[in-house]
Amino acid sequence: MRLDRAQVRHAALGGAFLGGGGGGALSEGINLGELAFTVGDPQLVRLDDLNDEDVVVTVSAVGAPAAKDQYVKPADYVAALQALNQRLNGRIAGLITSENGGLATLNGWFQSAMTGIPVVDAAGNGRAHPTGVMGSMGLDRLDGYRSVQAAVGGDPRRARRVSLVVEGALAVVDRVVRQAAVEAGGLVAVARNPVPASWVREHGAAGAITFAIEVGALIDEQAPHGGRAVARALIERLGGEVLAEGEVKDYRLETTGGYDVGSLVVGDLELTFWNEYMTAERAGQRLATFPDLIATVDVDSGIPVTSAEIQNGRHVVVIMIPKERIPLGAGVRHADALLPVERVLGKAMATYF
Secondary structure (H helix, E strand, O other), X not given: OEOOOHHHHHHHHHHXXXXXXXXXXXHHHHHHHHHHHHHOOOEEEOHHHOOOOOEEEEEEEEEOOOXXXXXXXXXXXXXXXXXXXXXXXXXXXXXXXXXXXXXXXXXXXXXXXXXXXXXXXXXXXXXXXXXXXXXXXXXXXXXXXXXXXXXXXXXXXXXXXXXXXXXXXXXXXHHHHHHHHHHOOOEEEEEEEEXXXXXXXXXXXXXXXXXXXXXXXXXXXXXXXXXXXXXXXXXXXXXXXXXXXXXXXXXXXXXXXXXXXXXXXXXXXXXXXXXXXXXXXXXXXXXXXXXXXXXEEEOOOXXXXXXXXXXXXXXXXXXXEOHHHOOOOHHHOOHHHHHHHHHXXXXXXXXXX
């Protein structure tokens, strides 16, 4: 299945919405996708095109989107993939993104164009998420699984360049890579977690890329009419509801431990985020809880806005899509996945799953 340039914008727009406040910047996704077609022809294959035993790896960016010193170039994504492929003796047959997002949905297209390894129409998770475990398709629950991850990033001119390949228990390796992102200035390009295609079929978010492209085409069609039109079209297609509309106020963001953490208010609705929007509450009543999709869309442009990009005074529509209406990977299909969020935000999460 050939990808084409027209799908770059749709993939990035759909990814930006499905990022739910995270998943990387829309502009970076478009740039990465355009670059893929400048250097080659990225390929997209269906899971059914792969044999059960074919090795699939996850590609992603890890870190805090708002980090001011982040430094990752397209070549770093390729370098991470090549380092992992060398470790695996050249056995990689397909690439999946860890999640959908403005950048994340396009992650893999440039690597595919450069290496010839196809992108698979699937993701570790069909929406964006903060922790590596959430995008690991339940590998944290697989006894004896050894994670192998390669990470590259950081500005060499500032002596922040890191390049590593690490192997171990999944949670341990995720923490090592997250710390590498901190040392690199906030972000690293990663290739990780080799699994057979059969595992992705059962535990991943199958069809996540074409789903994002479809959502993005809908946004692109309605965006000239503004955020309200986008919201109506998305809710008609996906279900859900508008939770609030108004100016952003009381926006607070702190970058700590490789994450963006904070909150904001729209009208009388409070949102909290840990990279992605985690909760939506009105007068103490919980209206949505991750992995429900909570997204902010600019009223004027109709374009989704991330938690790292939003600012006080910006006029947005807050949209909620129930988790049952989006493709989710096994990493967020159980309440235990939300316990780290509780520790960071100090809010109950698992009880709302």
